[in-house]
Amino acid sequence: MKILVTGTKGQVVTSVVEAAARLRGAELITLGRPEFDLTEPLAIKEAIVAAKPDIVISAAAYTAVDRAEDEPDLAYAVNVVGAASVAEAAASLRVPIIHLSTDYVFSGEGRGPRREDDETRPHSVYGSTKLEGERAIASLTPHHIILRTSWVYSPFGGNFVKTMLRLAESRETLSVVSDQYGCPTSALDLAAAILIIATQPIRDRFGVYHLAGAGESNRSGFARQILAASRRHGGPFADVRDIASADYPTKARCPQDSRLCTEKFEKTFGWHLPAWQISTETVVQRILHQDQSTTLPERRHSVKAR
Ligand SMILES: NC(=O)C1=CN([C@@H]2O[C@H](COP(=O)(O)OP(=O)(O)OC[C@H]3O[C@@H](n4cnc5c(N)ncnc54)[C@H](OP(=O)(O)O)[C@@H]3O)[C@@H](O)[C@H]2O)C=CC1
Ligand SMILES: Cc1cn([C@H]2C[C@H](O)[C@@H](COP(=O)(O)OP(=O)(O)O[C@H]3O[C@@H](C)C(=O)[C@@H](O)[C@H]3O)O2)c(=O)[nH]c1=O
Numbered sequence: 001m002k003i004l005v006t007g008t009k010g011q012v013v014t015s016v017v018e019a020a021a022r023l024r025g026a027e028l029i030t031l032g033r034p035e036f037d038l039t040e041p042l043a044i045k046e047a048i049v050a051a052k053p054d055i056v057i058s059a060a061a062y063t064a065v066d067r068a069e070d071e072p073d074l075a076y077a078v079n080v081v082g083a084a085s086v087a088e089a090a091a092s093l094r095v096p097i098i099h100l101s102t103d104y105v106f107s108g109e110g111r112g113p114r115r116e117d118d119e120t121r122p123h124s125v126y127g128s129t130k131l132e133g134e135r136a137i138a139s140l141t142p143h144h145i146i147l148r149t150s151w152v153y154s155p156f157g158g159n160f161v162k163t164m165l166r167l168a169e170s171r172e173t174l175s176v177v178s179d180q181y182g183c184p185t186s187a188l189d190l191a192a193a194i195l196i197i198a199t200q201p202i203r204d205r206f207g208v209y210h211l212a213g214a215g216e217s218n219r220s221g222f223a224r225q226i227l228a229a230s231r232r233h234g235g236p237f238a239d240v241r242d243i244a245s246a247d248y249p250t251k252a253r254c255p256q257d258s259r260l261c262t263e264k265f266e267k268t269f270g271w272h273l274p275a276w277q278i279s280t281e282t283v284v285q286r287i288l289h290q291d292q293s294t295t296l297p298e299r300r301h302s303v304k305a306r
């Protein structure tokens with residue numbers, strides 16, 4: 001079976017490549033920049049059609065949440081027009097598309113966990129473009145699985161876990177918001193689930209699903225778990241101080257409560273992701289044991305004396 005994934009260096013695409021290497025009979029193709037740029041719709045379609053995959057996993061996206069506020073046109077070009085072109089190619093080949101979307105499609109007001117048919121009302125350019133991308137794909141092909149996930153971290157690319165580890169190298173205390181709730185999700189776990197659905201007949205199960213790490217946390221609780229895991233494995237440690245979102249201004253407004261209810265995915269596919277605490281432990285351990293020059297780019301890694 002030929003599986004095509006968009007992107008080359010992203011967290012999810014790298015995790016899918018790693019997981020697929022353990023799967024017998026799966027041939028994986030990745031298409032990424034500079035040859036494959038989501039801002040070039042015609043070239044995208046041509047490249048996908050030429051590759052003749054059995055399924056398309058749409059994992060590439062414009063993900064710089066704050067920067068998107070200053071670059072709305074580029075975010076739109078990638079997350080809406082680009083995503084739609086990927087779906088058009090899949091539709092013309094009559095193959096399914098699994099597309100990644102986000103908890104940031106929700107405003108985060110009121111209380112979660114959010115269900116798939118709850119009202120969406122993004123507050124950020126990133127969230128708005130991802131929601132429009134979902135809608136474009138759904139209108140282009142009925143054979144779509146849209147997976148909304150959240151707070152993704154992994155040994156690859158940039159993410160909150162790596163930021164906390166990097167900051168802990170130079171600070172005794174990290175101030176982290178305690179009034180934002182969500183579900184931390186390991187890209188390694190996501191990749192395993194994506195391949196499970198990609199390699200079985202999807203039949204009548206197309207649609208939108210929430211898929212995230214089991215359990216929930218606030219950002220500061222997630223930070224504490226990351227740093228405790230790091231300390232257990234000989235990595236950097238810092239204390240975490242709870243602060244309010246108002247004390248950590250960001251360009252894009254983050255949802256206050258974007259916890260995702262994953263019941264629909266569980267019932268439909270008989271699978272759920274592990275508890276986020278367990279997966280955090282795995283990912284922190286892998287980050288600490290990787291070549292530090294590629295994982296903690298802004299400082300050299302050193303193990304702090306305790
Ligand atoms: N990160 C998170 O916390 C969350 C992510 N998601 C969604 O999951 C998906 C995967 O996210 P994640 O792996 O974390 O993202 P990353 O930021 O790690 O990777 C993004 C990928 O998109 C590619 N990309 C960006 N712009 C373009 C472009 N113009 N043309 C071609 N490729 C491009 C990047 O290319 P290159 O390899 O060249 O850098 C990279 O491979 C996305 O759809 C995202 O919206 C959903 C919820 C949470
Ligand atoms: C680094 C840092 C962040 N924060 C806060 C800022 C913000 O409110 C929150 C998260 O910060 P980040 O910039 O790491 O996260 P962000 O890039 O906004 O994460 C989002 O990315 C996109 C792609 C998604 O789809 C979302 O699910 C979500 O994971 O943590 C602190 O309070 N203290 C800190 O030291």
Ligand SMILES: [Mg+2]
Pocket residue numbers: 065066250
């Ligand atoms: Mg941010």
